[in-house]
Amino acid sequence: MQIPDQAILGSALHWLTEATAPPVWLCTIVAAQGSSPRPPGALLACNVRGEQVGSLSGGCIEEDLLQRLQSGVLPVARAELIEYGVTAEQNERLGLPCGGRLQVLVQRLTLERDRSWLRAALDAIAARRCLRRSVALDSGATVTAAQEHHAPLRFDGHTLDQTFGPQMRLLLVGAGQLGQSLAELALAMDYEVLVVDPRPRMREQWQGPTVPLLGGMPDDAVREHASDCHSIVITLTHDPRIDDMALMEALATDAWYVGALGSRRTTEKRLQRLRQLDIGEDRLRALHAPVGLDIGSKTPLEIAVAIMAELVQLRRARQ
Template sequence: MQTQDYAVLSAALQAVRAGQECWLATVVAVHGSSPRPPGSLALFLPPSSQVGSLSGGCVEEELLASLVQGEFSDGAPQVLQYGVSAEENARLGLPCGGHLTVFLQSLSSEKDLVWLEAIRNSLDARKVSQRLVDRLSGDTTVRQAPRYCELDFGESRLTQSFGPRQRMLLIGAGQLAASVAELALGLDYDVLVCDPRDDARAGWRGPALPLLSDMPDDAVRAHADDPESVVITLTHDPRIDDMALMEALESKAWYVGALGSVRTTEQRKERLSALGVPQNCIDRLHAPVGLDIGSKTPPEIAVSIIAQLIRLRRRGG
């Protein structure tokens, strides 16, 4: 889940608690080019407030104006189309060929408070949940889910998954970790850096983010033992990296990577095997970490790491 969408749900929860009129808009389909994908959320609080975005253009202004004018005063859920013609694309600032389908839902009742709180609690616990909305009545329920699924806008029901943000735990507070963290933050990862060495943490020159002094295995157990987590070791010091890898390779983290050459990687795998890590867990290790794009400098290596993560998440390999 993106930080912006979490903010939308939090604002909706606050508004419903305060008894304030509000409407939740969800992008349920995109045809052609669009600034935001299906599942994107925006909260509208007439007469003039909004949290989140649907298009980054004038769609939000037009929708808010419709709400202020009372076009949806009966409170029934609405399915709205934007960008169905070239003229409307130009007026709304949508990319050429862009066409959005938006599901609009009024939030006001105690029932809405229940499902909003359930999703927020699930996200805070780093679990996946699903919002199920009846398209005719707007009645909404929440259920826990084993994994994140793409949004489904069926004939009678909207089903939308909400999962925690991807978390990245970097082991080692060096220059490469700073470069990886910069890129990962831009992609909305929740980034933590762990280094038990006081001098390394004191010399951190990367972005402002949590610097953990925990031992690496403790940090993995406490912060990265779930299916939405990534663990990458970057210190070149086996006393630190191996400690993290022993824990991470048997954790629920979906990606575990380690910096090092091919020779270093083979030596590392031999050590991990001697330390009792099962072979099927060692086989999970992405090492040398990142795509082989000939990268040499820390920023280039960071690009290769992020590129590998994107490829694995989007294509599964």
């Protein structure tokens, strides 16, 4: 499954390499004030035929921008900064809520100038690596550099710095009802979700969204699918024979977040078991347990909300 940036950049590259390559533009929200439909960093790729992938708003801005590009009213030779929501008339006509205001960098792409960085960005996403692109507004030229983590978009009026990289991958250990609720929320929030459960009966009873359901042992699943710094591992089964194996492996990897479901009493017993297995205190401090924010949650869906809220909180703090 492709993530949005991957689909957008891939479409732009595909259009550029067609035999009769149409004019192609890549549009990026570089600043947003007030209430805006999409955040800074949101992308839209479009071509002169009217094809488009991605979104800058609910559709109103895309339609206006594409019409201006197709008609030549907006002649973009390299890169141009376009503002929406500057006037009350624009807000009414384009439906920008609450006086929202957007700045959009429109970059005209060419095969000769842009194929290399588009390919590099797609390769980085596929390999679960981060890559920064820097676009000079005066020339439209793009340069790229490897980056360890996602970084917030930066635009100083002259240069755009934007990080591309993989989705956060969420490996859920346990295919029960809570796993189903968590998978639903995580998919809606643009996480990649995998579920591992060595118990055939639990996998057969899965009623959650369509995600990979892995058999086998959870430590093998962690090693194969969730060992990098863009990975999250959360154990949900309450069965030490399953959860502890996953935690032992996950705490030894670069996984960004490792969490375990359970009460404080259950957590203390779990920590004792892990210490007996020679898991050091420095590694144990990385364990988030009990998992999720303390919001008094009781039902599976409420617990799932608490877990996803903690992930949002920690990701925003890192940014």
